[in-house]
Amino acid sequence: MKHFITLFFCFGLSVACYSQPKQQQTSLHYPYRPVPFTQVKVNDGLWLDKIKKNSEITIPISLYQSLITGRIQHFYQAAHPSDTIKPQGKYYDDSDVFKIIEGIGYSLQTFPNSKLENYTDSIIDLIEAAQEADGYLYTFRTMNPKHPTSKTVGTERWKNVERGSHELYNQGHLIEGAIAYYQATGKDKLLKVAIKSADCICRAIGPGENQLKIVPGHEELELALCKLYLVTGDKKYLDEALFFIDMRGKTEVKSEYTQSDKPLLEQTTAIGHAVRAMYLYCGAVDVAALTNNREYIEAIDRIWDDLVRHQLYLTGGIGSSRKGEAFGLPYNLINKEAYNETCASIGLVFLNQRLFQLHGDAKYIDVLERTLYNALLAGVSLTGDHFFYPNPLASDGGYLRSPWFGTACCPSNICRFMPSLPGYIYAVNGRDLYVNMFLPNNASLDINGKKVELAQQTKYPWEGDILLEVKKNQAGIFAMKIRIPGWALGQVVPSQLYSFSDNQKPQYAITVNNQPVQSSIDKGYFTIERKWRTGDKINIHFDIPVRSIVANEKLKEDNGLVAFQRGPIVYCAESIDNPDFNNFLLPYTPEWDIRYDATKLDGITELITTAQQFNYDQQGFITTSKRSLTLIPYYSWSNRGDSKMAVWLPWKVEKVITKDK
């Protein structure tokens, strides 16, 4: 057996505000700037539960898995290279550790934990020790430079970047992890490591004469470099990101799978590996926004339009094809075999948040919210310790979440996404304050450099009432822009892919200090501009009836089927609640009994109606009888053992689910 040593340095808490290089104030930034996670405290409800579970279970379990699978040990091995080492695991394992650290950064904001923070510092010491003198950081090469562990890693630095070495992918996650941890704790050790790594990349790869002309085989670094530019003010990182976006499709390896079959400006459809695609588009929006590049903005807008018209599942999942974890043919949104990788959902949330930051349009938040409450939330068990990689919309049973994966991108992405949610709730543009997400929180933010404090109370997504209270306002007159969700305005998604089939017209109403206020809806926002005073109360009410949804007829898979949504929550039938799962048929206008049950599935609103059961008499004539049908939120399925499940339910006789053989 091989001998190895794992060393944990932990040189205490080097608390130092990052100040090198000097922050350059650039005028370039996203027009709509999110209020950062450090200024918003989630304090109740479903998301506090999720962030708590992430803190108590998902992060500890992910650290444990990183320890026993050698992911953390690899950094020690890289700090003590030897030609006898043959690393185990995957060459992209470094990225999981960086993502967990990113998650810890966000998580400490909601659940401070000095012990976890100290322990994380010791991991960061180890990462620092693994970095080569010139900034190169990639444990799979460094631990044994003479003995590359696989063809994919290759024998030389950067040589296999476009063929899958993930060298640049890992660095992207390093940067994101370092920034989150710095913003959360003020500690800059990992940020310095990330900057040194980014500088090493900027020297090796770029437009210069002696520089390599390559782009990442798995995108991620582009968006991370833009973040690093915003944190440091150093334009070289933005330039490097722009280089990667510009060069895409113009370098040696050309493939649809990695969105490099042609230059991005010539691309018109969401294509290839879905996670790579999302990260690339995010990087492109970042670069376009920060350089005000209209061409790239138009390219991404085109691709987004294609995506929501042809590729978006009702749950907000994307990437239908198991072959290559990729986008499939337009409208080919199969249910049982849907891939819908959890990471792709997270990537789609990132993309829509960026497009909102660029355009200030609520339609992006509509898609974001759909993905968030459905495809993404389904990616982790209610217990926080089991994960879905694919997220199908139907199951015949036998499909369960796993405790971990050899390729653990999804668990580590859940680790970092869940506690980042406070950063998605509000945004500011000039004197406009955007209220995008509805969940209980306190926020302290700046409008034109003046302090504003807000409190939000709500039982959303289970109830449609939200109370926003101004706790402090030093900014005088400003506009509160309240997002009216698409489903409250008659649109399932911003395309013809799905539509409401019922005749219900949900209403919404907004009052300020109990006085009704009116506003036209602009880009999905209801605007109230006034001089806000401490104690001002905005009551927002949305009707949230159960809505019946049918799919575009081109989406053959769902013909004759119906699905149900209430507020942002997409529902499903699971065999646990409906033991006789087959041979049922929904009436055209089901009447719903809507029940909140605090003890079921960590607290859900379930929907109960009467359906019809089909059978055959002795002579083979069809017989029908009434039966009760219970629907639960899609995200909560597969938390009570093995089960069958379906989001799209039979509504017309020809689509009756046939009996099991």
Next chain:
Amino acid sequence: MKHFITLFFCFGLSVACYSQPKQQQTSLHYPYRPVPFTQVKVNDGLWLDKIKKNSEITIPISLYQSLITGRIQHFYQAAHPSDTIKPQGKYYDDSDVFKIIEGIGYSLQTFPNSKLENYTDSIIDLIEAAQEADGYLYTFRTMNPKHPTSKTVGTERWKNVERGSHELYNQGHLIEGAIAYYQATGKDKLLKVAIKSADCICRAIGPGENQLKIVPGHEELELALCKLYLVTGDKKYLDEALFFIDMRGKTEVKSEYTQSDKPLLEQTTAIGHAVRAMYLYCGAVDVAALTNNREYIEAIDRIWDDLVRHQLYLTGGIGSSRKGEAFGLPYNLINKEAYNETCASIGLVFLNQRLFQLHGDAKYIDVLERTLYNALLAGVSLTGDHFFYPNPLASDGGYLRSPWFGTACCPSNICRFMPSLPGYIYAVNGRDLYVNMFLPNNASLDINGKKVELAQQTKYPWEGDILLEVKKNQAGIFAMKIRIPGWALGQVVPSQLYSFSDNQKPQYAITVNNQPVQSSIDKGYFTIERKWRTGDKINIHFDIPVRSIVANEKLKEDNGLVAFQRGPIVYCAESIDNPDFNNFLLPYTPEWDIRYDATKLDGITELITTAQQFNYDQQGFITTSKRSLTLIPYYSWSNRGDSKMAVWLPWKVEKVITKDK
């Protein structure tokens, strides 16, 4: 800030069977020898779920907590001592790591995990490095010998053992952890460390002229030394254990709290700190059994009789008093304030298993099973990641399990106990095979050196049918001794503390190959002696009606109250199922609707009946109405958020629970 370094050695897998010193075959052993955990595979049901949860959650979380709280780092610090180190945490923290390793050993048997095993090996390397040259192992002193961290630790080795330094307590857990890990994996590195530590203790403390005359302030080492004797065959460890038992109450520090107010032979009641008491009595039974010392056997029998007559809660919990985590006055078994430490339940299981091994009487297994399914199982949440330290029998709300404790004995005890259960199912004495526990498993055991294979199938504790099948028998004629639980023979506990108040007479019946068999009941066992053949099937049936239980009138707390048990499961009412929790009254003969629900609380049988609700009309006259009352297993309470709970329920008007203020 302090600087520290945590080093993980992991010198691979040193698989070597332990063989030094040479195993001496001694004739002395327990007469009734349990079939060890390595020969029994639990393969279904509630306990497989629990062992799986322990493997997937409790062990990982406990390792995570040990890492972030410095428990593992302490071993590195002890390997690199410095006079600048001021250790954090508690001087008994070492023991938690040893207990987790013990749990990992058992757990690997049911859920092999080479990654976890490799990682555990790296922790063991660290422990080895922390041991001083002469075998002394106590990180809180070794890491900085010149600067004792507290008065309790003291300035000199062993000096404060009787006053609470836990130096010997830690070594006990080291030995137990080392033996379990050795038996599970065949790796002896930690066992060698434990032997070196034990040898160091045997040199320093004992009856010789230059040896210290002290006993452990927190008992545990006594039973561990007996285990070490059984594994190594080296009688010096048994002699050292006997020294500690003999000297108890004869050394400097005398205190009821540590069972050292007088010599053990003069003690007649369970007294003092409950966990210490259990571990002491275990050590005393071990020594008595292994040396055939009648006096000690009689002393412990006396104390056990006292315990079951005066100190045993209906749930099998012990140690009523919060003051000193201790036994209280006889019959003073308060419900809401009951301490009932989880560790004390585990200790009581250990004690009863040993008394069975000594006497071959099923009454000990009756108490063991009561503790196991009720007080002990309540100590960990269904999710495996939250723990009770005290386990009260009633709550007004506000009492929830915690993710960890500064003093983490209970979580680490849960870690090691849960996966050890396979070792409690069967035992052998000569040509008698004892079937003590009912749960699905396959076993491969020896009777007089000949191989016997058994399979057990059952849905116990929810149903009363058990199928035992002989899969192989090379032992010819032997007696199958099947435990008939006390509750099936009319006795709640082996004393007058509780009794059944109903008129039900549960029946049991046993067939072999579908032919009824008869036997008298001897010490609680039904005996079938025959030449067993492959394929022989024993069907055991117990009626398991819901039984009403009342307490001895001396147990004032429970006067006028009633409790319910079905099979080994004690039930409780929780406010989650019974929102209007107060003002209800059970009828004298409730009729029960018994419902197994696979989706509720990880699968439970709940009991539903009609009770009466009390209220007052406008003039203050009492009014009554009927209401439904749902009971759940006691162990499953407090898994759905904050709640009120009661095991003992009002049955007579004077005990009606009054309305909340």
